[in-house]
Amino acid sequence: MAFLEMRHIRKTFGSTVANDDVSLSVERGEIHALLGENGAGKSTLMNILYGMYPADSGEILLNGRQLHLAGTKDAIANGIGMVHQHFMLIPEQTVIENVILGNRGNPFVLNLKEQARRFTELAAKYGMEVDPWCRVDQLSVGQQQRLEILKALYKNAEILILDEPTAVLTPQEVQGLFRMMRQLTDSGCTILFITHKLPEIMDVCTRCTILRQGRTVCSMPILPGADQHELAVRMVGQEVELALHKQAAHPGEEVLRVTGLHCARSDGVEAVRGVDFSVRSGEIVGICGVDGNGQSELIRCITGLLRPSAGEISICGTDCSGAGVKRILRQGVSHIPEDRLKMAVVKEMDLCENMILMHYDQEPVCRHGFLSWRAARLQGEKICRTYQVRMSSLTQAVQELSGGNQQKLVVGRELAQDPKLLIAVHPSRGLDIGATKYIQNSIIAARDRGAAVLMVSTELEEVMELSDRILVMFNGCIMADIRQADATREKLGALMAGIKGGQTCGS
Amino acid sequence: MKRICAKASGFFTAAVSILLACVITGILMYGMGYNPLDAYYQLFFGAVVGLSALSESVVKMVPLVFTGLSFAIAKRSGLVNLGATGQLYIGALCTTVVGVYVTGLPAALHIPLALAAGCAGGAAYGAVVGFLKNRFQANELITTIMLNEIATELVNCLVDGPMKDLDALTKFPQSKAILDSAVLPKILTGTRLHAGFLLALLAVALYGVFMKRTKWGYELRVVGMNPSAARTAGMSVQRTQLLAMLLAGGFAGLAGSIEMLAIQKRLMQSFAGNLGFDGIAVALLGGNQPLGILLSAFLFGMMSNGSNKMQMLSNVPSAVIYLMQGLIILFVVGRYLYSKKLWEGLIPQRKSRREEVRP
Known part of the structure; x- marks a missing residue:
């Protein structure tokens, strides 16, 4: 009898089947990976286990006893804790206030000191010191994640669900997390680990269950030296093309040059501090770094969304520092923004209306202020065909497409403009393997057609595979400019953490 | 197909709201001791049966079309314009100034000039908000x-001071009458139906074309639905919203203008009643869509016209109509509570997949 069993779980949302007969069995003390592409039903399954929503049918057994979870409270009472991909913390409150959130104690008196003492003891036991009186927004992302784990442990969690915990961490922080996970299982915890990154599973997990399209594909132990490729095939369900079709770059003339760029965030903190680099046509320059080290502000400056406080940006030899978005786009710049739903599409509008978003005021779509929907439709059909956007019709609202198809639409729309300079921020964030490879190959194809590509990504693999040159950003500065051939994970990881030649940089 | 479905669903929601409001108002009337069926019969009869009743409903509808458009165009750009009333008064004021004090013009010039003044006044007043x-x-x-x-x-202040008509026998606070050369002509003899109706139809058509077919309308919609995407595409959110407020003010100004030139003919205190705020209801019920606004403005015009007949013949106080209008709006605003389930129940083969599916 397994420690935790989920049997024949089925869950539908409207007419979409998220889980269709999923079974999962987990032994006490193991790190069990839940592997699957986007939309395979991993998060749905775990949300059911955490009591977030009820299953349509199926049963959950803990120690052979059937569980009825009416809400997260029941799950917590049964020792199940979950760390969500997006942290559920209140940044303006202190650590301890966040920890006790939702705890039932004395209904009239709040004894924070006593709680803080107990919390510190617990944290010390696992070697994860966090100051209980510190405000959460002063913690680093890694510390916040630690806090989320401690929060669950404080509520006596024995089964810990981690939903893509590594997405926001540096490689070093990932190693720290893995150490922590091993320590937790040593002291009796059971961990369910959601991911779609194969190397991580090889690193830390003892067993894994693979889901595909809402069904369990298989459950297998992870032995040292197991075959990643086999896991990938089982996850995707067909032979996957993992390779990129990339030949050596033939850089041409300089398209983008950034000199001495400084810029401040809206709260006055300087986010970019003196950045110099250039991108030539026919090459891909990747910027890597942990989220929030100034990449976003740098890109906003180049695309005209943010006014730099000092420095110069020139595109194709024209000075564009402080120019408006439209003037910059007119220079032949295409922009795949960092946040798809927020910046790149209007999700209530239909595909056709979204197709013209970045060039709605240019011929042939717009003549004398009037829009030609016929021209827009022609363009839209072509883009959908070329970039394999799966849709039922152009009058469909964009929000009805899957995330991968939305991103293909955005990438297709931008590449169809045949840009001189392509700025791609997290071009494959949140996409499954198939879509990711497709988009990466499209970007390489654009490079081979002579575009200069500036790419930002937090995924080391993506940057290392795709870029011809890699810039590492830390704390608003560029730490290094490395050729693809010279880049290693360790080197980049150290630079991303601000360590250069054995010394820590930055403030 | 999806488009048609979405449109049909809008009409469906509106119809359900109206129906529910009628039922509840009916129950209330019954509780107060009136016969709701008789009241509704009189209401309907008084509003649409016969040329004079129907034309009077249309007359009442005309300003509502404009104030409805005023709310709708601002809403599409992401702004809530509760200022149609003010813009309407300023529009009426400007029109009156032109209609009373500019003399010696032929009607073919005087009418357009008076209308333009009202439109511009309202637009300027709306632009203050944007600014x-x-x-x-x-x-x-x-x-x-x-x-x-x-x-x-x-x-x-003006109609009781500088603009007050001192020649009139009554010392009522009102302006001088609009000159004959500025009065909007009737288009149906024997009724009060005036050329403003044609202007209303034209305005609705222009609104539809502007929103759907021009780049400015496209900008306006993108800004209203996703301002950060608009910025990324190089649109100016500020300028677009200012334009929306200009147009919103212009529409509301025209409402006042036409009321002045066709119906009131004199500026007086609180002449517009609830026209400004009823426009919000019209736009909400009409889903901010051109055809929807036209139909719901007609409905509201009908109700306000029929209610007099109802009061006379069934003794039901005409205030009941305001109650009913309020209920309609409540049901439209609260449509998410019932519309989706009901609508999906009616069309089971085309279930919408709006529900978020977590990966």
């Missing part, structure tokens, strides 16, 4: 309400 928002981030909910007060009080 305050852009310059000082002033919330338009508050500025529009405040500007309403200013406009109505300004008109109150």
